[in-house]
Amino acid sequence: MRQLRTGDRFLRGKTVRLISQTNEQLGLVSFESALTMAAKAGLDLVEMPSKADNPVCKIMDYGKFQFDEAKRQREARKSQAQPKVKEIKLHANIDDNDFQIKCRRIIEFLRRGDKVKLLLAYRGREMAHPEIGEAVLNRMLQAVEEFANIDSPPKRLGRSITTFLSAKSPQRKDKSKDKDKSKGKAPAADKPSASSASSEGDKQ
Structure with missing residues (x-):
């Protein structure tokens, strides 16, 4: 034109x-x-x-x-630069196949630049054993830790636990230097877990 x-x-x-x-x-x-x-x-x-x-x-x-x-x-x-928030819902009794599907979806969303709201929802009598759901959430966080940053620690609210994830920035590392630096270094602090969120929610 x-x-x-x-x-x-x-x-x-x-x-x-x-x-x-x-x-x-x-x-x-x-x-x-x-x-x-x-x-x-x-x-x-x-x-x-x-x-x-x-x-x-x-x-x-x-x-x-x-x-x-x-x-x-x-x-x-x-509008393209603003990341969207995609929600992924988990349940305490999730089977392995569904777990892997949701894991791949989280990684796909993060690679696209979107953020992910990870929600563990308790149903029925699952609240009697909250540690089962917490284990599922922690397992998912470990499965995607290579791709995800935990923007907010898992927080329990009512019958659910929520955390938000964003994509990790790609970083190039010199493996030989990393090995040298790791010698004599104190162990890293534990990452936020769903169990800590559960205890905080019980206190409220």
């Missing part, structure tokens, strides 16, 4: 299909007539992308069009 001027050598002397500033189809007119009509309206004549035999031109405010287009592209980039 380009703004056309009087001396445009590609369209001078040709017939164009003209569209008005109100999107009215004005039919076939000479290029010079189209320029005159645009000038009388105090607007620009712009060639539109088209596969038609005759060039398609539209009368418009080209400066405003460029401003609106740039604004639309900025908003599109902004």
